[in-house]
Amino acid sequence: MNMTSTVAGIAPVPAAAEPVERSPGFWSGVVRKLMRDPVALGAGAVLLTLILMAIFAHQLVPSDPYATSMLKRLKPIGFEGFPLGSDELGRDMLSRLMLGTRLSLFMGITPVLIAFVIGSGVGILPGYAGGLVNTLIMRTIDILYAFPSVLLAIALSGALGAGIGNALLSLTIVFIPQIARVAESVTTQVRGRDYVEAARASGASPFTIVRVHVLGNVLGPIFVFATSLIAVSMILASGLSFLGLGVRPPEPEWGLMLNTLRTAIYTQPWVAALPGVMIFITSISFNLLSDSLRSAMDVKS
């Protein structure tokens, strides 16, 4: 029969003398795919620029972002000495926007990162355990989830008092239930997969299954969801600053700048819109990158 010949046709391969080097892992494959995606490259470049700007803000700013001038208030874009105009206290907008990157990115990323770590744990446990544990934890989370996130953030910040630390804390609390829900649902799906049963059938303990098979398959999707929350977090943080609950003046932060400039919307609309433009660019870059990440992490594509 022909299949016997195919079987016999495969020459026995001599055993390798030394172990070969490890294959490129899952993450390097993801990076390779992202490098081939123009949208991801564009969004990544924008974010990298913003991060570099945040790190080296003090070296890069053309003039003192805190220096006020009563004579040069609300100057238009391109005014001499003020490439992007000046704000209501005559401070250089370009310098303030650049320095503002720091706090805005920090307020966008930190709460999501903390919530990612805590929320994953809070979600994976009931997802894998199922039953009563699941019901107890998930119903508690649903209660938190029932509040609109903006409302919850404002309420928590208001209750805790103004300040960056409290704003971060309240944002983290807002994101934990959201991430936990995603973590729970992905874990529940993974738990029923054949490879989890196959791992049990080959003697893996529940701890090993969670550590290797559940985490390996679940962290990717949760991470993608978390990156999409960075944009939300930035906007919420800006909102809190806008309400006076987050960053306090004279520190430059985009949300706060938007707030203080709103009175100038009729005199210098373009200058007043600039912080909003920055928030928009940053959040859309995060969103696009998270979309690309999602498709790059789909191993089957």
Added chain:
Amino acid sequence: MNTDTQTDRTPIVSVRDLRVTFTGGKKPVKAVNGVDLSVARGETVALIGESGSGKSVTLRSLLRLHPARRTRIEGRIDVAGVDVLAMNNRTLADYRGRIASMIFQEPLLALDPVYTVGAQIVESIRRHERISPADARKRALELFERVRIPSPERRLDAYPHEMSGGMRQRAMIALALACRPQVLLADEPTTALDATVQIQILLLLRELQRELGLGIIFVTHDMGAAVEVADRFAVMYAGRIVEEGPTREVIRNPRHPYTLALMQARADGAMEKGARLASIPGAPPDLANLPAGCAFAERCTFVQPACLQTQPDAVELGGSHRARCLRTDATAHVMTRAATHAPRPLTETA
């Protein structure tokens, strides 16, 4: 056909009066109702039946894979001389994969998509043995050569989705053999593969069984596949083994009306154009509400009033061939005229 292979007759798997009841739903579902089965070293037993006949449940019970909270398992299961149902979590984890391991129907789903197959084999080996990653990888490479995966070195670093269906099933078999088990439980290992690949996998299984002296329980609903590998047939219906015997004997001369009907319902063989495919009327009984008598009685063409009264005992038909039926006298020689159409191993003609 496999009578020439020298099989050691001490059973490596011995199942006595196994009963599995799922208690999760409203009514308890009796999936397995008193299965007796024994498998010798180096022997392959095919467990045949339709969906819901309890064949996979029986197989999974051998590794105790059913959720303990919602399952009641009664009877006795001994594998390699150890009582499986008496094991604690620790010994159960040592037993799984090391003494008995399992290959699954759909290798794409049974292999973890985010790890390379090599990494999964290494992990499985290191779970049971204190061995360096390099040595484990060397063993994985040997396994890949053994299951005849071309360019095994490179394939170890492939992800499951990068392999073809047949290759994946070979990798799955390599994974199952990673810790040198004595018993291999195969849950429809060829159902998800196309016909030419099926044959290759079946040949591989038979060869591995001979080389390694494995006891194999092969669950399938595909008679043709079962004939290829099995020394013995065990036909299941409604959670019971209704007929059991040497492959050739059961195929040539099925004595339980259900086996007989299954044989007649096969599509291959000399079917005339325009002829209708024979089918078994009715549906399998509700496992939550089993009849008092023979479970097949209401679909059986040989049924008599006595069949509805009691559960028929196994009737010895000679040569370790037995059937649980009151009408074995009536079913004798029914198949002889159709015997020419009986499935024959492809390898016999090769």
